Amino acid sequence: MWLLLALAVEADDPRRSRDADAEAMRRMAAGDGGALAELYDRHGRVLFSLAVRILRDHGDAEEAVQDVFAQAWRQAARYDTTRGAVVAWLLMMVRSRSIDRLRARRGQPPLQGDHPTALRDAADASTPVDLAFLTTDQIARVRAALEDLPEVQRAAIDLAFHEGLTHAEVAERLQQPLGTIKTRIRLGLLRLRAALPAHGETHEKGEGDA
Amino acid sequence: MTTSGTDPRYDALAELALGTLPETERAALEAWLATDPAAQAQLRALRESLGLLAVTAPAVDPPDHLRARVLAITGQAPPAPALVTPPPTLPGATDHTDHGTRHRRATAGGLVPWLAAAAATLVALGLGWQSRQLQSEVDRLQADLRATEARLATTEAEVRSNRTRLARVQAESAILAAADLRRVDLAGQKGAPRASGRAFWSRAQGLVFTAARLPDLPQGRTYQLWVLTAGAPVSAGLFRPDASGGSSAVFDTPVSLPTPAGLAVSIEPEGGVPAPTGDIVLVGKAE
Numbered sequence: 001m002w003l004l005l006a007l008a009v010e011a012d013d014p015r016r017s018r019d020a021d022a023e024a025m026r027r028m029a030a031g032d033g034g035a036l037a038e039l040y041d042r043h044g045r046v047l048f049s050l051a052v053r054i055l056r057d058h059g060d061a062e063e064a065v066q067d068v069f070a071q072a073w074r075q076a077a078r079y080d081t082t083r084g085a086v087v088a089w090l091l092m093m094v095r096s097r098s099i100d101r102l103r104a105r106r107g108q109p110p111l112q113g114d115h116p117t118a119l120r121d122a123a124d125a126s127t128p129v130d131l132a133f134l135t136t137d138q139i140a141r142v143r144a145a146l147e148d149l150p151e152v153q154r155a156a157i158d159l160a161f162h163e164g165l166t167h168a169e170v171a172e173r174l175q176q177p178l179g180t181i182k183t184r185i186r187l188g189l190l191r192l193r194a195a196l197p198a199h200g201e202t203h204e205k206g207e208g209d210a
Numbered sequence: 211m212t213t214s215g216t217d218p219r220y221d222a223l224a225e226l227a228l229g230t231l232p233e234t235e236r237a238a239l240e241a242w243l244a245t246d247p248a249a250q251a252q253l254r255a256l257r258e259s260l261g262l263l264a265v266t267a268p269a270v271d272p273p274d275h276l277r278a279r280v281l282a283i284t285g286q287a288p289p290a291p292a293l294v295t296p297p298p299t300l301p302g303a304t305d306h307t308d309h310g311t312r313h314r315r316a317t318a319g320g321l322v323p324w325l326a327a328a329a330a331t332l333v334a335l336g337l338g339w340q341s342r343q344l345q346s347e348v349d350r351l352q353a354d355l356r357a358t359e360a361r362l363a364t365t366e367a368e369v370r371s372n373r374t375r376l377a378r379v380q381a382e383s384a385i386l387a388a389a390d391l392r393r394v395d396l397a398g399q400k401g402a403p404r405a406s407g408r409a410f411w412s413r414a415q416g417l418v419f420t421a422a423r424l425p426d427l428p429q430g431r432t433y434q435l436w437v438l439t440a441g442a443p444v445s446a447g448l449f450r451p452d453a454s455g456g457s458s459a460v461f462d463t464p465v466s467l468p469t470p471a472g473l474a475v476s477i478e479p480e481g482g483v484p485a486p487t488g489d490i491v492l493v494g495k496a497e
Contacts, residue, residue, distance in 0.1 A: 033284030040280050044272050046265060053267035056362075062276050069280045091264040096229060134265065142262045150384075151377040152460070161263055166230040174374050177459050179434075179448030179482050182221035184462055189224060189259035196262070 021086035028076035036073055043087050047094045054098035054162050060105075064097040099164030138196055145195035153188040156181050218482045220252055227256040381416070381460040388412030394473045396494035401425065405455070407492045409473050411437075417446055417461040419473075421492065424451040427477065434478040435461065436486055438493075439468040446473075448482045470496050 021042070027035035047068065051061035068090060072079075079089070103110060146154060152174060159170045167185065171178040222239050225231040231239065243249045281289075385391070390412050398405035407421035419435060427433065432450060436443040444467060451457040475492040 031284075033281060033286035034289045036284055037277075037281055037289045040277055044277065044280070045269065046267075048272035048276065049267045049270045050264050052270045057359075058270075058273070061270075062273070062279065065272065065276060066279050066283070070283045073283050088261045091261060095260075095264060099229075134262075139262075139265060143266050146263070146266060150381060150462075151373075152381050153462070155373060155377050157263070160224075160228055160230065161260065164230075166232070167225055168232075173370070175378065177447050177449035177461075179218065179221070179432075179445075180459065180461050182218070182224065183447065185228075186221045186224040186256065187462070189227075189256055189263070192262050193255055193259040 025072075025076050025079050025086055028073055029079075036069065039072070039086070039090075040069060043090055046087070047090055050091060050094050051098045054095065054164075055102060060101055061098070064094060064101060067097050068093045095161070102164050141195040142192050145192050149188050149191060152176065153184045156184050157188045160185055217484050219249070223249060223253045224256050227253060227260055378460065382418050385410055385412050385415040385418045385460070388415045390414065392470070392496050394470070394494045394496050396421070396473055396475065396492040398423070399490050399493060401489050402491045405492055407473075407475065407494070409494075411463065411470055411473075411496075413463075413465060413467070413469075417463050418459075419446075419449070419461060420456075420458045421451065421475070422456050424455040424457065424475075424491065426455070427451075430480050431477050431488070432480050432482060433457070433475050433491070434482050434486070434488075436474045436476065437463065437467060437470045438472040438474055439470060441468065443474065443486055445482060445484070448478075472496050 021039065024035040024039045028039070044065065048061055048065050051064040052058060055061050055064065071093060072090060079086075100110060146157075149157070156170050156174060156176075159165045159173060160167065165173065167182050168178055170185070171181040174181065176184075219239060219242055222231060222235055223243075226236075226239060226243075243253065392411045394409045394411065396407035396409065402423070402425045404423045405421065405425070406423065407419065409417055409419040411417045417435075417437075424433065427450065432448045434448050435446040437446050444463075446461040446463055447459070449457050449459045472493065472495040474486070474490050474494075476486045476490045477488040478486070479488075
């Protein structure tokens with residue numbers, strides 16, 4: 001229900017928002033602080049929400065979001081705006097920064113893949129699903145797809161995505177064979193995407209498909 | 211996608227997307243990825259899924275001061291918040307104009323250091339006492355917070371452990387209660403005559419598998435469970451026995467799986483293989 005309330009205000013023209021994000025990145029590259037403010041005003045809430053979901057601490061979440069905007073500000077000149085939605089890049093950076101903090105807080109070693117060419121790359125790489133185009137209804141569908149997963153599968157995805165556990169750590173936590181966990185995480189993630197119509201279809205056309 | 215159900219490299223793509231792929235597996239996976247369009251498509255799909263997962267977090271409004279903190283990064287005077295009422299959770303389209311920041315930066319830039327110096331002097335002169343009071347209050351609150359965090363961590367650990375147990379029991383009972391349940395008894399083969407196993411399979415629910423008296427695995431090897439069908443064997447997954455040689459696990463099997471004629475367990479290289487290569491330890495026909 002929170003989702004419906006939170007998303008009651010839908011983007012009236014998401015395409016314009018996406019172009020505006022790319023334009024804001026270009027202006028940030030030129031040193032325009034107003035462009036960073038725009039980006040924050042558009043996406044600060046969804047980024048903060050993700051950081052809170054992972055860190056369960058508002059103070060830490062604030063720092064993670066601040067770090068990410070600092071990185072976006074510094075890297076704006078190098079960001080290739082044709083690679084994908086800026087918001088997707090910001091979201092993946094918030095996740096990786098939050099997980100860095102979470103693992104450090106628990107005394108766990110940083111993720112093995114967490115070095116400049118792995119997790120950071122994943123964050124920097126394009127995320128072709130256009131998060132800027134998502135409607136309330138589509139997010140509700142993704143959420144429903146998540147709820148529909150068997151409990152073990154949902155738990156595995158939650159541990160991997162929100163708790164930042166490696167697949168081996170997830171397998172240990174859930175007392176399941178590693179191979180099973182790996183397959184469950186992959187297939188479960190794909191189910192989320194399958195909840196939305198394929199590319200190029202409008203949401204109306206995609207009704208009932210999945 | 212026909213091979214994606216059994217090729218373990220597809221599963222490793224999810225680890226790559228999540229940033230958790232072990233370094234040792236990275237080079238091989240990237241080499242494959244560079245040449246295989248199906249793998250590239252799968253990685254794209256997985257990244258899309260992660261983006262979708264990211265936006266399903268329950269919405270929380272950031273505090274007002276976060277905006278000022280973020281904008282302080284630029285070292286420029288912050289522009290007024292965009293007039294969005296209420297702010298959209300997702301990228302919404304709001305019309306933004308250049309708030310004349312460049313112009314304002316030129317004039318505000320010279321004043322800021324003076325204002326900061328003046329503020330610092332005021333604090334030093336008049337507010338020293340008040341700041342000590344505040345500091346002790348902050349110390350007290352921080353101590354409270356640490357105690358609360360410790361309690362929360364304990365509770366969270368309990369919840370996680372209960373959730374894990376519940377998840378496993380639910381998966382097992384769903385399979386065992388399935389209307390289309392089939393049983394397979396597995397007998398030990400040459401290398402492991404004392405080993406035995408039993409499995410229950412349901413097309414809709416998956417596979418519960420238990421085994422006993424399995425031999426210890428050699429270094430770098432794993433047990434892999436195979437579904438024997440009219441065609442090639444299909445991997446159900448990997449498992450390791452406990453110290454006593456016992457194992458109990460739940461496996462997802464694809465709904466499209468042909469009805470199993472039987473099951474087999476073989477010893478394979480760590481990480482599993484797409485088709486069986488090693489010694490068969492257990493085998494059994496479906497009833």
